[in-house]
Amino acid sequence: MPKRKESASSNSQGQSKKAVSAPPEVEDAVEMPENAAGEDLKLEGEEDEVGEVGQARFLGDPIPVEEAKRRWPHRYTRGQSEFTQARGHYSNAEVDGVVFSLDDEAYVQAEPGKDSYICKIVEFFSAVDGSLHFTAQWYYRAGDTVIQSCTSLVHNKQIFFSEIRDDNPLDCLVKKINIKFIPSKEIIGFDPKTIPTWDFYYSKKYLLPYTSFVNMPSDDETKSQESTSTISSDRETSSESHDPKNEISLLDLYSGCGAMSTGLCLGANIGGVRLVTKWAVDYNQYACESLKLNHPETEVRNESAEDFLHLIEEWEKLCSSFSLSTKRSSCNEMESNAKGGFNSKKAEEEEEAAEDDDDAGDSEIYEVEEILGICHGDPNNHGKSELHFKIRWKGYGPEEDTWEPLEGLSDCKDKLKEFVTRGYESKLLPLPGSVGVICGGPPCQGISGFNRFRNKEAPLEDPKNKQLKVYVDIVDFLKPRFVLMENVVDMVKFAGGFLGRYALGRLVSIGYQVRMGMMAAGSYGLPQFRMRVFMWGALPTENLPQYPLPTHEVANRGVNPTEFEMNAVNYDEGCEPTLKPALFLKDAIADLPAVGNKEERDEMPYTLDPESEFQKFIRRRRDEMPGCLVLGSISPEHSLYDHVPYRLNQDDYDRVCQVPKKKGANFRNFPGVRVRPDNKVEWDPDIERVYLKSGKPLVPDYAMTFVRGTSSKPFGRLWWDEIVSTVVTRPEPHNHALLHPEQDRVLTVRENARLQGFPDYYKLTGPVKERYMQVGNAVAVPVARALGYSLASALKGSSGSEPVMKLPENFPFVPPPA
16 A cells, blocks of 8 residues: 555655645633634745745534534543644645545646545544544556556556545645445446546455455445435345345365365355255366266366367357257257258368369268267367367267267257257256356466466466466356356465456456455365465355365464465454364364375275274264255265375385484485584485495485485485475475375375365275376365355355454354255
């Protein structure tokens, strides 16, 4: 926020050309006569550069004392040293011939060369020393907010109201301006060109905690009583028209194996809202298979987010062409796109037939029996990405199904209409306005610390970061009621937090309320720190969800960027909440059976009883899990899945076997390694280098040079009373502490899954390395579950105005509301 007060004060102390007028001093400011008026007086020595006296004065009679005391009691209470004491308040003032009134919007003088500040005048008063003041409640331009470097995303006439007020010399007022308030129900799709006579417009308030852009509360003063009543009616309509007993559909983008959506649904259902993952999209085949295995009710699409965006855009056109969606268009539009005969089973045969007219009449005719599926892409590898349909041919079996482009279906309009109608009724694909929630973590490998070629100057131009734009493009097209985006903390650290600012700016520019918070997984009942950024978005007609406050103690590891310290989700300083003790590695995995480096069983029985509450909870059957929608039926007892480690090669296994089974052990314990006083490692000249049976050294060179010789992570052994930093996607011990405390192997897929809060019934698919990746890329399930509960509170209208909320004391063991 610009230092408005300081700059205004400096201008009034020698830099301003204005002369400040003050009413005559009176002995008792509090007992100022009600009929006293401000007189146009010049303070001694206050002449401008051309010798004329500038005018800054109050007009008319002062506001009656009793009314002034009622409206501004802090100005008339003796001993309030933090507030300038007043001897009178006024409704109007004149500065350089311009008359200002209370509640006017105005430009305020800024530093030389800078744009004037923008404020709402909420108070005129004369101080006990005779000086004249106004109190400004400030508006922010986009550049004054966290959006900063992404200001171009927001229209230059859009500003944001704030709760920041301060006092300024009266002569700092420059000019009256017109600002238009846009009610929440009108801001989506609002065209600024419709208000050419207004200087600015606003619909949201910007709050510094959690960098929040929120709707103006219904009890705020607005441009007119009509605007105030409009907001109020919007709020009432939002909470009354959405019955929480109805099913809310969720689209999980970049879904991975479904941890984020799983947690959100569990939490929302605990909170009494039926949230169901209707669609999921991910490019990784194995992750999609895992999600489908655990959520057979979900339409899982194994495709890129870009193809999915093109697909839903084309799907809307198809539904409109058959008069199925609200957007009506002529069937001729569809027919014009479906041109060219469809007399060949394969697209290449069509092209060959078109090229050779003599042979066209001899080509075999294939009849479409049924259209089975739809995609946007290049399933036939022809080098052209477009809309395709999966065709079942009459007289042929499933093994002969093919993908055919839309342009070949002009002779199959009835079949196409049948497929589209069936897909529309079953909600095969989402349409604009049909999605309750979109969640997802768009990958941004371009900001990874492992990427040596990161583009710090223009991060969004890096193809590895473009998924952030695609994610918001999908949100913009579908306009879900709520958005939840997750990402690594580097999103608000790399390149000055450019990508975080971009995401906030994009969501605000398309009308969403937004707030951003950083949550540590360990604070919600996991023995893993894992700090991540979460960004909530909500339509203007919805309640913006809050962030759930921590339930468990966990040490802050100081990863918060200084500029975003206010975004860490935690209790206020000075507050001493009663939190559950932090969980450690032993609490999570000590009950799991011992396995070796070459374990091959994907399923095995439990051999030990659970020891901790965490273990009892994580081992529950699906139907026993709080928030599970499988009500009225008993799930079968499940085996222990995925308790298999990544198999180390013989050299690494030999190294691991030599790491002592004690806390803090790692490659530094190997013979020949010496640790200097500055904590860097070096070769011990008195010890001959040790070699493995293969002839390779016991201590590899990369371990000695990792992080310039300061790291203790290579071949590091975890210990029972530790909290893991973060679960990683690559299970190799070369640069991470991954070794089991007492067994000579890395942590298994299931052990990592427990550190992420996956229930034991959640089974994964694919090669072992792929399963590690699915778990490492996932959102911690307990964090998502807590966020799901806060989403339910927003949907039910029971969330408060604060950006954070306290979870029920026994969460997640909360019976759903009746």
